[in-house]
Amino acid sequence: MLATLVDEPFHRPGWVYEEKYDGYRILAYKEGREVTLLSRNAKDRTETFSEIARAIATLPERTLLLDGEAVAFDRKLVSRFQLLQQGDRPSVYAVFDCLYRNGRDFRNEPLPVRRDELEEAIGDTHHLIPSRRLDADGKKAYREARKKGWEGIVAKDASSPYCEGRSTKWLKVKVHQEEEFVVGGYTPPAGSRTHFGALLLGAYRGSELHYVGKVGTGFPQKTLASLYRKFQPLAQKDSPFVFPPREKGATWLAPRLVAQISFHEWTDDRKLRQPVFLGLRDDKKPRECVLPEGK
Structure with a gap:
């Protein structure tokens, strides 16, 4: 599910707002102890982000499919694409969706259900974090992102299922060009x-x-x-x-x-x-x- 870019911050009832990360979009597959990390264009990134793969392998879930972003943070906890490329900082998987867990398909469930599943699945595991939730007011969330130097925010319709491809149920607003x-x-x-x-x-x-x-x-x-x-x-x-x-x-x-x-x-x-x-x-x-x- 890909977010659609919009020009201006906004607030809508029933939507949630999360930090927009500056990294690599990654789908993480787990079956038993085997973990595969795939990029948006289906390139295998398991070795590239081996720290993340090893962390997911330790989870007790038999099967798992997560969607998120591989990132590296600077000293102010701002994600920086350059740091990820340079390999100067540990890679972290910021997880924002859970599509399958232990044989159950959650794609048609609303976002709060999927969010609960991902938080239960990753727990307090090193190199794995749930995506950062911001203020419930979209315009306040944007001001927070701008103040902290983040790339932007992603607004999500909490009632929507997980859809393939680009969707207007997820909207991104960038702080920086x-x-x-x-x-x-x-x-x-x-x-x-x-x-x-x-x-x-x-x-x-x-x-x-x-x-x-x-x-x-x-x-x-x-x-x-x-x-x-x-x-x-x-x-x-x-x-x-x-x-x-x-x-x-x-x-x-x-x-x-x-x-x-x-x-x-x-x-x-x-x-x-x-x-x-x-x-x-x-x-x-x-x-x-x-x-x-x-x-």
Whole structure:
């Protein structure tokens, strides 16, 4: 079940509000002592988040299917995607739904029932936490998220079942502008920079990839080198953008990599203002990176 993005915070009776985490969406399967962690696009992440897998394996449930997000927290207990990629902090599974437990299917049950099941299932287990519930008033919950520096909030209709795909029964409101974009090329390095200067980013409208700007910050030296190695097999003669930017010496890439980018705002000419590179997302498909409505 995927949340639909909305622009403004709101309050609705019968809805609950939770912290929106900045990590990897993960489905966790347990059968006996065997645990499998899968990303949104069904990639096996069991070894990547082995701490989480081992924690789930200790649970007494015979069978279990949980939905949540693998995250890493900074010292202020704010989830940071960069920390998760760097591996500098322990990974934690923030669980927000329980779909199956001990042979029972809870997908058609309302959210409070599923919430009770997940809290009973994970108990007080290291590396496993229930998603953080916020104020019952949606606008107050948003102000709390903004004050604490969280990514945003997710509002959920408490009466709704768990549905496959994207739903308007779960709505997300972001505090910070952060999106995924396709990497369509890079510029040559300048000054003391090595490997490349900036990444050329795009998003789809229909079948066309539109250029939305370039990002040249957020790259430690180690990241520059590892990204450059990933780029080489993807180099191609022609620009993947429908309207290529005029970048002297640009190297064009096949649009197969997705980058997570934070930015201040969209400009009037549909470009990113003050973008910062956070990391690559291998759990997102390039075609999922689409221009927002009105952009």
